[in-house]
Amino acid sequence: MVESNELDLTVTEVRTETPAIRSITLARADGAPLPSWEAGAHINIVLRSGERRSYSLVNPSGAPAATEHPLHYRLGVRLENPSQGGSAFMHGLKVGDTIKATPPTNNFPLRRGGDVVLLAGGIGITPILSMAAALTARRQPFRLIYAARSRDQLAFLDEVQNLAGDKLTLHTDDDAGLFNVDALMRSLTGDEQLYVCGPGPMIDAAIAAAKTLGWRDGRLWFEIFSASAAKPGDAAFEVVLASTGASYLVPADKTILAALLEAGVDAMYDCQRGECGICQVGVIEGTPDHRDYILSDSEKSAGKLIQICVSRSKSPRLVLDL
Incomplete structure (x- = not known):
């Protein structure tokens, strides 16, 4: 969907944080203040194709000037292999380049009160670092676990260590094996809130553990940092829009949302990871293959709703209330 309030931004700094991760700083060309944001927020960068990609805002400082009408935004971007276009575009940016972005949106807000445990997997440190800064500023108790495959993939490490100090636990898979999310959650016996941001398997493990342990609603919060990938056996199917009767083919390697956008359909969306609910539409006919969070x-069993950014169809034809 086209945004009428897009921001015109200029790249003011590009830094290499790890071999695969760069931080990119953006500002208005005239130096005017930018819209305010809170920990967990992201902006959508508009690609040359017109598609949008979401990137979390990074703030290692609890100072109000960093988030209240700030003079710049800072992003952390991992180069994906293969890239779906967004990370390659972002890694190609140079100082002086101009881009368009949407104002900050927050689908992963930090709640007030109580003890907090933060868990970051890889590039998932970007919103988690901002949360740690906000909690420090509030003097709200927290601890932070930062996991990655190897030490050279721990982006923003100096800033994380300076901010969290003895509240920080580092984990690298090449030294200690895959991080055990279930064990962490079993150790949380004081009703702490857990915020998790990382790859899909980490989120899936947290959701499964919360169900097994009988965690109450509102104790686990998460944001996934990878789009749902095509699965073996995925097949093409037809999508029909009830409002127009128009029919579109969704290939095996594309989402419903991507197919509709390519066809010029003005569909609402944001996260493109099945988390925010912005792209949700009703299902009139057919059986959805739910892959959202x-x-x-x-609701999944009822089959009357679908998140078109990640979910597919089990039936050859899906009629949407769109």
Whole structure:
């Protein structure tokens, strides 16, 4: 969907944080203040194709000037292999380049009160670092676990260490094996809130553990930092829009949202990871193949709603209330 309030931004700094991660600093060309944001927020960068990609805002400082009408935004971007276009575009940016972005949106807000545990997997440190800064400024108790495959993939490490100090636990898979999310969650016996940001398997493990342990709603919060990949056996199917009767083919390697956008359909969306619910539409006919993190088990069983950014169809034809 086209945004009428897009920001015109200029790249003011590019830094290499790890071999695969760069931080990119953006500002208005005239130096005017930018819209305010809170920990967990992201902006959508508009690619040359017109598609948008979401990137979390990074703030290692609890100072109000960093988030209240700031003079710049800072992003952390991992170069994906293969890239779906967004990370390659971002890694190609140079100082002086101009881009368009949407104002900050927050689908992963930090709640007030209580003890907090932060878990970051890889590039998932970007919103988690901002949360640690906000909690420090609030003097709210927290601890932070930062996991990555190897030490050279721990982006923003100096800033994380300076901010979190003895509240920080580092984990690298090449030294200690895959991080055990289930074990962490079993150790949290004081009703702490857990915020997790990382790759899909880490989020899936956290959701499964929360169900097994009987965690109450509102104790686990998460944001996934990888789009749902095509699965073996995925097949093409037809999508029909009830409002127009128009029919579109969704290939095996594309989402419903991508197919509609390529066809010029003005569909609402944001995260493109099945988390925010912005792209949700009703299902009139057909059987959805749910791959989102929004719908409850009962809603998925009912088959009347679908998140078109990640979910597919089990039936050859899907009629949407769109």
